[in-house]
Amino acid sequence: MTCNTRRRGRGGFSLIEAAIATALLALGVTALMLAVQSGTAANGAGRKMTQAVFLAQEIREWALRLPFVDPQDPNNPPGPDGSSPQTFVDDLNDLMNVTYSPPRDAYGSPMTDMTGWSQTITMTWRDPNNLSTTVANGASDIVRVRVNVAFKGQEVLSTGFLAVRRSTE
Amino acid sequence: MKRPRTSRGFAYVLTLILLSIMMTLAAALTNSSALSMASSSNLADAAKARLEAESGMAFMLTRMRGMRLAANTTEATFAANMAAALGARLNGTGNLGGASVIAGGTGVSVPAIATPDGSFSAALIWCGDNRCRLSVTGSARGLTRSVSIELLLTPRNSAAFDYGLASLGPLSVSGNSRILGVNSPSEASVLSATTSDAVAVSLSGSAIVAGDATVVQDPRFLTISGSPSLGGTSNPLLMAQHIHAVAEAPDFPQVDVSALAPLATNRLTTQPPTQTTTLTNIRIAAGLNPTFTSDVIINGIIYVEAPNNVQFAGKAVINGMVVTEPSTQPLSACTLRFGGNVEAYGVETLPATAEFSAIRAQTGTFVLAPGFDVTFAGNFSAINGTIAADKLTFAGTATGTVKGAVIGLSPEATSVGGSVDILVDRQGASPHPAGFVQTFTLTPQGTTYREGGQ
Numbered sequence: 001m002t003c004n005t006r007r008r009g010r011g012g013f014s015l016i017e018a019a020i021a022t023a024l025l026a027l028g029v030t031a032l033m034l035a036v037q038s039g040t041a042a043n044g045a046g047r048k049m050t051q052a053v054f055l056a057q058e059i060r061e062w063a064l065r066l067p068f069v070d071p072q073d074p075n076n077p078p079g080p081d082g083s084s085p086q087t088f089v090d091d092l093n094d095l096m097n098v099t100y101s102p103p104r105d106a107y108g109s110p111m112t113d114m115t116g117w118s119q120t121i122t123m124t125w126r127d128p129n130n131l132s133t134t135v136a137n138g139a140s141d142i143v144r145v146r147v148n149v150a151f152k153g154q155e156v157l158s159t160g161f162l163a164v165r166r167s168t169e
Numbered sequence: 170m171k172r173p174r175t176s177r178g179f180a181y182v183l184t185l186i187l188l189s190i191m192m193t194l195a196a197a198l199t200n201s202s203a204l205s206m207a208s209s210s211n212l213a214d215a216a217k218a219r220l221e222a223e224s225g226m227a228f229m230l231t232r233m234r235g236m237r238l239a240a241n242t243t244e245a246t247f248a249a250n251m252a253a254a255l256g257a258r259l260n261g262t263g264n265l266g267g268a269s270v271i272a273g274g275t276g277v278s279v280p281a282i283a284t285p286d287g288s289f290s291a292a293l294i295w296c297g298d299n300r301c302r303l304s305v306t307g308s309a310r311g312l313t314r315s316v317s318i319e320l321l322l323t324p325r326n327s328a329a330f331d332y333g334l335a336s337l338g339p340l341s342v343s344g345n346s347r348i349l350g351v352n353s354p355s356e357a358s359v360l361s362a363t364t365s366d367a368v369a370v371s372l373s374g375s376a377i378v379a380g381d382a383t384v385v386q387d388p389r390f391l392t393i394s395g396s397p398s399l400g401g402t403s404n405p406l407l408m409a410q411h412i413h414a415v416a417e418a419p420d421f422p423q424v425d426v427s428a429l430a431p432l433a434t435n436r437l438t439t440q441p442p443t444q445t446t447t448l449t450n451i452r453i454a455a456g457l458n459p460t461f462t463s464d465v466i467i468n469g470i471i472y473v474e475a476p477n478n479v480q481f482a483g484k485a486v487i488n489g490m491v492v493t494e495p496s497t498q499p500l501s502a503c504t505l506r507f508g509g510n511v512e513a514y515g516v517e518t519l520p521a522t523a524e525f526s527a528i529r530a531q532t533g534t535f536v537l538a539p540g541f542d543v544t545f546a547g548n549f550s551a552i553n554g555t556i557a558a559d560k561l562t563f564a565g566t567a568t569g570t571v572k573g574a575v576i577g578l579s580p581e582a583t584s585v586g587g588s589v590d591i592l593v594d595r596q597g598a599s600p601h602p603a604g605f606v607q608t609f610t611l612t613p614q615g616t617t618y619r620e621g622g623q
Contacts, residue, residue: 020184032198042206053212131284157213161224164231
């Protein structure tokens, strides 16, 4: 009997041994898969954030190029002119409350290869003596421009900057 | 015989080795992902901080627009002068929240100004060769980014010299008077800087202002009656294009007669002679109240001590300039009246002799009368430099070619009426009119802009 028992024990892994090993391996594979999945998501989010920063900066660059007020009619009230801001922009406040999708580059041209992305621009005129205080639209020479960048409707980045009337305007 | 012990439990060992490799890979991946996320987040925050810095730069340059530094600004006085000038614009505002612009060393620092996404602070440091560097540091979520630019200190006349006629007080142009430009209509532009009077600029009768009219804050401060002409038109609709409202009043010049007073070496303590006479570099004693009734030629400088009521009522020729002692006494006690047949010419017409060598260098100014009420009437005619006084009245048939500007130095009214002709000749104007303090403007030097400046 003793001899038979010895012969069975010598024949490879036991069932329990194999089962435990398989379970441990499954655990490891699962953890690895989760890590890969999480890494992919994180890289995607990082890439989105990088894109969003780029798109916000494009609006900033575009804003720098635009006159503070309408060059044709300085008394034109703030906001898009008669024509659609999607097709015609000739001063900064034409961008007020406008959403661009596809997003626009620093020259105001659509970036058609960036589907799903959008740039929403809002503006508040600020009291020069207290930038925390808003004044009526067009009532000061300082505007806080806010840019919200979204991907498929979900906001990725919200940032802002000051735009001022230039000395030559 | 014993069974080899090495095969027993080998699966566990192998599994544990594989498991630890997988766990190490998972940990590395997780760490890499976290690093990637942190990097992206950092990129966004850095971009926000840079936008704050750029916003701060735009804000500072806007607030410093038109700012003047005192004429004595050097490396030693830069910090104090800049703190005074910048403090006048920023201290006490909600932006600084009770803090102040601080002078220290060779520059000033502006405390943090909050924005919806962060804040920015600024510093202006003297960097030699009449330059200073404006550095603005933006901050967002703990990250900072800086941008900077050099500003050149340029000596410049007051902005009031940019107009043909500029008055701190209300301005009235009436009757058949005309303000014309010799070389261009724009030379004959007018400005009133008052915001405390109901009417800043009044155009009436058949008056003509060839240039544009500028008021402060609200174009409604300009009134029109009769059929005057502005900017070359009498059509009210077209005239509106020549009326401008600026947010802030341009700066007016400071006067310093200390270099001119010593040039008047011959003190006049008795009434002037009634017969034809020639006077040179005279200083009229306070309280003399002289009237020049006869043919008189005055060469060089006429320095009038205060108080005094000086009148030119006969035929007089003035070759040079008229300067008064700065006065705070009532204007009724300090008057200059140019009537009769007075002719006036600039210092450049003086002979090149020793007695006029100093005065000939003081170009560009005809009348400099701080604290005085000055009237031009009768058949006064002049071809001379800038005219500046606390109160100015042009009446009768006075005619003058002004190589510079006409400037009302106080909130008193400036009035041009009768058949007066004021011809403004900017091309012949001296770049540095005598007796006016030149201050420094700050001009950004675009090529010196850099990111990450100190």
